[in-house]
Amino acid sequence: MTLSLDHRQQSARDWFEALRTRICDAFEEIEREAGSDAAFEFTPWERTDDAGDEGGGGVRGVMKGKVFEKVGVNVSTVGGSFNPEFAKTIHGAEEDPRFFATGISLVAHMANPHVPAVHMNTRYLVTQKAWFGGGADLNPPIPYEEDTAEFHARLRAACAPYGPDMYERYKEWADDYFYIPHRETHRGVGGIFYDHLESDSDALFDRNFAFTREVGEAFLDIYPKLVRRRMNDKFTEEEKHAQRVWRGRYAEFNLIYDRGTLFGLKTGGNIDAILMSLPPEANWD
């Protein structure tokens, strides 16, 4: 089945796909600087869920390079009906299980343990409601004060035009969300997380879409700087091992708690795309 998109849906999709291309270009440029010719491989997939419901699909992009040990940048645009049980848990789908979703999702696991891993995801969802959601968080195996401060400062700047308390609220939301209860620790040094930015009217859509674009721009501005800062630093086998242990925690979070993973598994998403967030190598000692 081919999905038909309304104007807002198409605009959001176009943005996510264009952002994907710009990010992939920026990451490949970093590989060139490191003397590597690594490039993204893009694999399209089509959606079919357990019940045979189909509609839309996405493109999974993966690069395994010298600087980026494994980075996935996915876009997807899907539509159909939630299964009835799952529908009850989704905003605006309690009475009518039909949905549309488009978004970009990115996770980078870095070869050098001094370089922070990162996650970024923004999305536009439509049920009987329509809203934007997203976030970005920094996940350094070895945290540096300076990197953390600059990452947060750039996100704060992205939030600033949209209200004086937005950054604080979304930062706190990220602190709540990216927490691993059974380890009593956060998975990284945080960032922002937001959801249900209600976008039912044109005015609300325009405002929240602009904010979501700002988050993407902020990510594209700051993360390559952080990568370049430490990508040539020396590291020891002990530091690499510590990174792999740290990645075990990251895998635990994504498999046990992450709502995006659950959403993908429940809506007939592409398994390889959903689980691209998992680290290339993890250790549990």
Added chain:
Amino acid sequence: MTLSLDHRQQSARDWFEALRTRICDAFEEIEREAGSDAAFEFTPWERTDDAGDEGGGGVRGVMKGKVFEKVGVNVSTVGGSFNPEFAKTIHGAEEDPRFFATGISLVAHMANPHVPAVHMNTRYLVTQKAWFGGGADLNPPIPYEEDTAEFHARLRAACAPYGPDMYERYKEWADDYFYIPHRETHRGVGGIFYDHLESDSDALFDRNFAFTREVGEAFLDIYPKLVRRRMNDKFTEEEKHAQRVWRGRYAEFNLIYDRGTLFGLKTGGNIDAILMSLPPEANWD
């Protein structure tokens, strides 16, 4: 708080702890044959859940050897109250959240990818009901027909005195349980799984306790044979890598689907003991 145990509870606990010691001895003996002096390290822990409810604890046993890359053998004996939400999901705890549980749990991840990994767990639970449960399954990264057949034959023999259809039923249960829906594959080549062997009377307790002991004896009899068969086989870096990818699936199963993991996390179990099942190294390519 010290738990007080009744006669049945104490008998079950004694068995699980004695079995633990015999298994650890058998595994250390294999390490000696391989010229290694690796030994189990035993770490006791005490239970406290989120609500401050406490009672009992356990001993986590871990060995990292030449043959056993990482093997965990845990015993625990805990009691207290389930949280109300979780109680609703547990047999016999719907009206009264108090519980007692004692058991042994074992996962072995092997250095040589030709040697199958294995899991075994047996337990005795008491709520307003009392029952035994457990199982064992074989998880070869590289499956050999011969190993699979002998593992199943030994479990079939253990089941035989307890009813003509027991093995078939428990084998099917394992096939249902050890399945990874999002990968559309089983995590290994199966074994047996059983639960809710009702043991409210002395006669039922005696019978089901004897069966549970048989499962332990069968494991102790067959698994060391399978280890010795291939522990000295040569393997390639490709085979070791395939083992690490296979372990990624194993980690996915344990973190997303395993009820034992969930039970531990929900009842204030020891995190290191619960997650000892996770592989020492895993890859997600």
